[in-house]
Amino acid sequence: MQQHMAKPGAGLLLVLLASVGIAPLFTYGLSATSDLVISDLQISETQFGLLATVCFGCAAIGNAAFSKFADRRTDASLFIIVFGLSAAALALAAIPSGYALLLVAAMFAGFAQSFPNGVTNRVLVQRVPGAQRITWTGVKQSGVQVSQLVGSLGFPLLAAWIGWRGASLVGALLAAVLGVLTVRLINATALLPVPASKPRKNTATTTGPSTRFIVITLTAFGFINGMGVQATNVYLPLFAVRELHFSLLLGGLTAAVAGAFGVAARIGWGALMSKGVSAPKLLLALALLATSGALTFWQAQVQHSAPLLWLAVLLHGAAALGVSVVLMAALLRAVPAASLGSSTGIVSAGQFAGFTFGPLAMGALISSPGGFTTGWLAVTGVYLCCVGLGLYLVLRKRS
Secondary structure, eight states: OGGGSBOOOHHHHHHHHHHHHTTTHHHHHHHHTHHHHHHHHTOOHHHHHHHHHHHHHHHHHHHHHSHHHHHTSOHHHHHHHHHHHHHHHHHHHHSSOOHHHHHHHHHHHHHHTTSHHHHHHHHHHHHSOHHHHHHHHHHHHTHHHHHHHHHHHHHHHHHHHHHHHHHHHHHHHHHHHHHHHHHHHHHHBOOOOOOOOOOOOOOOOOOOHHHHHHHHHHHHHHHHHHHHHHHHHHHHHHHHHHHSOOOHHHHHHHHHHHHHHHHHHHHHHHHHHHTTOOHHHHHHHHHHHHHHHHHHHHHHHHHTOHHHHHHHHHHHHHTGGGHHHHHHHHHHHHSOGGGHHHHHHHHHHHHHHHHHHHHHHHHHHHTSTTHHHHHHHHHHHHHHHHHHHHHHHHHHHHO
8 A cells, every 4th residue: 555655765766876877887897897808709899899889879779769668667667677688688798608699788788778767767756755856866867977886896806706707697696686676666665646737828839949059069069078988988997907007906996986086077067057157168178178188098008107097087087977967957957848858868869879989989999000099099089079069159158
């Protein structure tokens, strides 16, 4: 009976965070152990980057194709799909087979990312009081960076003991356990009372030229920045291990530190946006910082400098990983409520498209004679495009 059901508490918040973060664990875990994966399967860096490309490509397709499907399913059934596909992806990676099966696993992990944002947002609206929703939204959206932390630290530790396939199997078991806990908590948490409907004014909602311009430019910024973000995320541990001779655990730690700074960045930049800081100015500042980070990666390569690598990791986490929250906040400011959902979907699709192409291009570049030097210069060029777009938005706003 509903009166005996639980009120939303910390347990529910934690499983919402886990729901957002469980599917990316596949990509972050493999990236943290990339040197082992590449040598074990005898694949090229480009083929390794294709795993992330397939994963993010399936995520982009799934987000676009399954929205109506998700609307017709219960919260519990969607969480079963999310955790089930995530567990299946990690379990497939644990099977001692070849590269083709790992590509199938990447597809599973990508489709698992089609549902978490929608279903967790629906849970917030239907089961969490309004006063808690904004705070909870920020926490559960940090699940991706928490996944980066867990995967980047946990997988190398486990791989040193039971190999990268064994680490994947542990991840699959973790996904299964979290899935059971999530479904039990969702079924035990009461729905909020449905307020009486009020008559709505018959007002037409249109998306004017200025709004369309904002959506298009934010989508372009998300796409360009997304290429640089995942080109760096996917190959950062491999760069540390191969070029600077870090241990596998220390290489994974570089991605974990970037994720930690990413969590702090999303909270910090979001707080600035809430105080009225201009989105174009903040995007320009983040693009400049991200460019500095890419140049620092390049110099770490040229000078073979570990301190420069850690500085680059800090800049990457604080700048490039913090862009997403600014894009979403800019949409909230500029887009009418009636068209916010579709506009958010367009901007998110731009980001996923960037996530899809970035690792594949980076893999091809570092497999070339120029190696990581060419790769980091290309990432620098990507972020310079963001600088140009950000500068244009600032000047346009002034005029």
